[in-house]
Amino acid sequence: MLQGAIAGLASGGLYAVLAVCLTLMARLVRVVNFAQAATGMFGAFCAVWLVSTLGWSIPLASIVGILVGGALSALLGWIIATWLSEASTSTRSAVTVGPLLLLISLSFIMFGNKPQPFEPIIQGPAFQVVGVAVSWLTVTTVVMAVVIAVAAALVLDRTSVGTKLRALSERPITAELIGIPSRPLSVAVWAVTGVISALVIIIVAPSQANDATSLSMLIVPAAAAALVGGFRRLDLSVVGGLLLGALTGLVAQIDALSAVRNFVPFLVIVGFLLWMQRKEVWDAAR
Numbered sequence: 001m002l003q004g005a006i007a008g009l010a011s012g013g014l015y016a017v018l019a020v021c022l023t024l025m026a027r028l029v030r031v032v033n034f035a036q037a038a039t040g041m042f043g044a045f046c047a048v049w050l051v052s053t054l055g056w057s058i059p060l061a062s063i064v065g066i067l068v069g070g071a072l073s074a075l076l077g078w079i080i081a082t083w084l085s086e087a088s089t090s091t092r093s094a095v096t097v098g099p100l101l102l103l104i105s106l107s108f109i110m111f112g113n114k115p116q117p118f119e120p121i122i123q124g125p126a127f128q129v130v131g132v133a134v135s136w137l138t139v140t141t142v143v144m145a146v147v148i149a150v151a152a153a154l155v156l157d158r159t160s161v162g163t164k165l166r167a168l169s170e171r172p173i174t175a176e177l178i179g180i181p182s183r184p185l186s187v188a189v190w191a192v193t194g195v196i197s198a199l200v201i202i203i204v205a206p207s208q209a210n211d212a213t214s215l216s217m218l219i220v221p222a223a224a225a226a227l228v229g230g231f232r233r234l235d236l237s238v239v240g241g242l243l244l245g246a247l248t249g250l251v252a253q254i255d256a257l258s259a260v261r262n263f264v265p266f267l268v269i270v271g272f273l274l275w276m277q278r279k280e281v282w283d284a285a286r
Contacts, residue, residue, distance in 0.1 A: 005246040010138040011221075014208075028169045033076075033193070037219045038100045039076070040200070043202070045116055045212065047065025076190060113211065118206040122137050141200065164185060225237055
């Protein structure tokens with residue numbers, strides 16, 4: 001069981017990184033971006049195509065794939081910032097379901113519907129914990145999640161750009177009236193989170209079910225992890241992602257429960273939604 005929980009931390013790190021991106025998007029540009037993992041998936045598939053078809057080196061193709069993921073995310077952000085700047089958070093979030101489905105369909109057309117032959121970029125054991133090997137992949141994803149969350153917090157709290165972003169998220173109309181460029185800053189947030197998503201998916205995809213649908217649906221456990229922090233707390237999003245990965249890995253080791261391991265994120269989402277709405281639920285049950 002311990003081995004399963006530690007093995008699950010690699011996925012947990014992936015969930016945590018995506019959850020941090022979702023939390024930043026929700027806080028700064030008022031969007032729950034359901035296409036967050038899909039843009040990364042498409043960039044990763046482009047990288048694989050460049051390696052397998054054109055013979056590019058893995059590092060160069062990975063850089064191009066990461067840029068593609070960032071560009072797709074920036075394009076979606078520009079569209080929303082241009083035509084949906086006054087829309088509610090619910091409307092802006094619902095719009096991102098369209099790009100999610102579009103990118104999955106487009107990947108089927110361009111790359112086929114089979115898993116892609118990803119080459120592992122990071123592999124091998126790093127060290128052991130009570131006799132259980134911890135891989136470099138696990139170390140990398142966990143460190144990425146922590147570093148990105150800490151860096152984002154420092155930027156938001158201690159830089160002028162962070163002050164402008166917080167002003168835009170809290171008082172968007174007032175911020176625009178005093179001259180803060182809302183659209184470029186919003187698009188920049190989309191681009192950065194798109195780059196991060198593509199990077200972590202390229203790193204982790206060889207250890208995952210790496211077809212287009214499975215990689216795009218990583219948004220579900222990432223959303224569950226972000227929900228732990230209420231889409232506001234970066235630290236709790238990281239903790240939620242790691243715990244969710246460890247729990248999924250642990251469940252996979254139990255024969256009687258392994259069949260339901262993929263439902264764990266859904267159960268977490270339902271549980272937290274009920275907890276957040278407990279007062280209304282209890283009042284209705286009386």
